[in-house]
Amino acid sequence: MNLKEIGEFGLIRRIKPLCFIRKENIIKGIGDDCAVYEIDRKRAALFTTDMLVENIHFLRNKISPFELGYKTMAVNLSDISAMGGKPSDAFLSIAIPDNITVEYIDELYRGMIFACKKYNVNILGGDTTGSKKDLVLNIALTGEIQKNKILYRHNAKIGDKIYINGYLGDSSAGLDIILKNINIDKEIKNYLIKCHNMPDIYIDEGIFLSETGAVNSCIDLSDGISSDLAHICEESSCGALIYEKSLPVSDNLKKFAEIEKKNPIDIVLSGGEDYKLLFTVKKIAQKILRKNILKSLKKTCSVLVKSLRGMTLF
Amino acid sequence: MNLKEIGEFGLIRRIKPLCFIRKENIIKGIGDDCAVYEIDRKRAALFTTDMLVENIHFLRNKISPFELGYKTMAVNLSDISAMGGKPSDAFLSIAIPDNITVEYIDELYRGMIFACKKYNVNILGGDTTGSKKDLVLNIALTGEIQKNKILYRHNAKIGDKIYINGYLGDSSAGLDIILKNINIDKEIKNYLIKCHNMPDIYIDEGIFLSETGAVNSCIDLSDGISSDLAHICEESSCGALIYEKSLPVSDNLKKFAEIEKKNPIDIVLSGGEDYKLLFTVKKIAQKILRKNILKSLKKTCSVLVKSLRGMTLF
Numbered sequence A, B: 001m002n003l004k005e006i007g008e009f010g011l012i013r014r015i016k017p018l019c020f021i022r023k024e025n026i027i028k029g030i031g032d033d034c035a036v037y038e039i040d041r042k043r044a045a046l047f048t049t050d051m052l053v054e055n056i057h058f059l060r061n062k063i064s065p066f067e068l069g070y071k072t073m074a075v076n077l078s079d080i081s082a083m084g085g086k087p088s089d090a091f092l093s094i095a096i097p098d099n100i101t102v103e104y105i106d107e108l109y110r111g112m113i114f115a116c117k118k119y120n121v122n123i124l125g126g127d128t129t130g131s132k133k134d135l136v137l138n139i140a141l142t143g144e145i146q147k148n149k150i151l152y153r154h155n156a157k158i159g160d161k162i163y164i165n166g167y168l169g170d171s172s173a174g175l176d177i178i179l180k181n182i183n184i185d186k187e188i189k190n191y192l193i194k195c196h197n198m199p200d201i202y203i204d205e206g207i208f209l210s211e212t213g214a215v216n217s218c219i220d221l222s223d224g225i226s227s228d229l230a231h232i233c234e235e236s237s238c239g240a241l242i243y244e245k246s247l248p249v250s251d252n253l254k255k256f257a258e259i260e261k262k263n264p265i266d267i268v269l270s271g272g273e274d275y276k277l278l279f280t281v282k283k284i285a286q287k288i289l290r291k292n293i294l295k296s297l298k299k300t301c302s303v304l305v306k307s308l309r310g311m312t313l314f
Helices: A003-018 A065-082 A102-119 A170-180 A186-197 A203-212 A225-236 A251-260 A264-270 A283-296 B003-019 B065-082 B102-119 B170-180 B186-197 B203-212 B225-236 B251-259 B264-270 B283-296
Strands: A026-028 A035-038 A043-053 A086-097 A122-131 A136-146 A161-164 A215-220 A277-281 A311-313 B026-028 B035-038 B043-053 B086-097 B122-131 B136-146 B161-164 B215-220 B277-281 B311-313
Touching: A003 B102, A003 B122, A035 B086, A035 B122, A043 A065, A043 B086, A043 B136, A065 A086, A065 A102, A065 A136, A065 A186, A065 A203, A065 A215, A086 A102, A086 A203, A086 B035, A086 B043, A086 B136, A102 A122, A102 B003, A122 B003, A122 B035, A136 B043, A136 B086, A136 B136, A170 A186, A170 A251, A170 A264, A186 A251, A203 A215, A203 A277, A203 A283, A215 A225, A225 A264, A225 A277, A251 A264, A277 A283, B043 B065, B065 B086, B065 B102, B065 B136, B065 B186, B065 B203, B065 B215, B086 B102, B086 B203, B102 B122, B170 B186, B170 B251, B170 B264, B186 B251, B203 B215, B203 B277, B203 B283, B215 B225, B225 B264, B225 B277, B251 B264, B277 B283
Parallel strands: A043 B122, A086 A122, A122 B043, B086 B122
Antiparallel strands: A026 A035, A035 A043, A043 A136, A086 A136, A161 A277, A215 A277, B026 B035, B035 B043, B043 B136, B086 B136, B161 B277, B215 B277
């Protein structure tokens, strides 16, 4: 049978029941942004891993090694943020083709360490090997959180409101510009390309959301809202209602869509790699949360409210 | 600068000082079989990761998917065994080319789970993605150990005796047979190929060694004794004396070397991927250890003494 017939998630469903051999200490296995296991009575360890493959996730001549290093670390950090956790230590496996120089690898590490320094994360080890053709990067990242603060996908409740902490579709538009060399105002171009190559990550925002006690579920938007919101719905056994007018569209994306003669909403719904946090808030707690968000706006969560929009789970 | 000029270990030396950003809780970073960090006053967590790349580490038509799955897990388990630890949870990242079937992936998982069941290890998550050409597998594996029981590379002392818990060179001969289709007795052929494709792993032996209190240092022989013993020497600031007659050579390797008109010692010294444990024992403790090993032979450590040979660090 061809793998395309069942897809990535079909494959995961197929192998998931076989993989759970020892139950002790395991809080969450396959099926969320991170695996979770108990450290002691209060603390839990988080664990995530993400692989970036040349010619699948990136074109080597379209992203600088610094940006690629940053992004490889960022996509893993994003998974920790989606659980409300604090990242700890990273492990890099890298398969390097012959035509890559020492200077390229230096820049790649500079990009990774730029992201690490921001969040006090070590690169504690890994594996370095050759590759016949494609550059392959895999990061495994650990994190920590209080057991009673973890944000899951599976805990959304009917009546929750859905929030997103920033604009969607910008990364996808950035990729389009990179691939097609679209003629567009330089400032807009730089903004959209940055959204794709060096996405912001929301560790402090994730921790803040987990501390509020008002958030029932959370996911990072890596595949796109259509796909990722469906994960929350599937894991939480509920549906979701999205109002078109509530979807967060940046002015830059509107301009891009105008030039490309596209509907920005299509880009917002299907575009991936924005790495914003989508979270659902207890109906009863929404006023408190809004107040809290506004209150802490000037500290860590300045991005959180920019495009705070309500959608409803039903 | 070309990467070949500095090599894998030159690259590691180059990036190592940059990667250590946060010191709290870290017991050992880059430079051993696993990274080690503190869980609490008594316990430490172990962490390792290994990547297998098609056409670098394996040829897809020369190893069954079951064997490949087993071996990918085994090389990571081996790193945990070298620290004396107990493995806990594995995370698999896999980049899958289009021409791989669902049945192939099923067999690959069957092989991994065969290794996991033996040691009570979960596959708790990972990442599944596409690949333009080569199949790439990365496993990140956690483990646990008492803090005062950890076996490092850096603690060998002058006067220690060096031991290896099995034959060397068999895996390298097996690879030769696979690649060159050498005409040799079927039983010998099967034994040597098994040593390459499905190497035994020594978790119980590693735990036993760490419990004795008599072992100063340990490493798993993945690159070959010349290279791996040099790691112990470098990390421990000492030299090593190897007696040719003490090197553990299997009868099957002797027969293979005869047919191939090679010196078996050359194969033993340079061949990699045997995944035996090389460990150094306190001079004063050697009699006790021997007695202990013999005593527990009938339980977990049946392999340990088969080719127990003495060599000396000086």
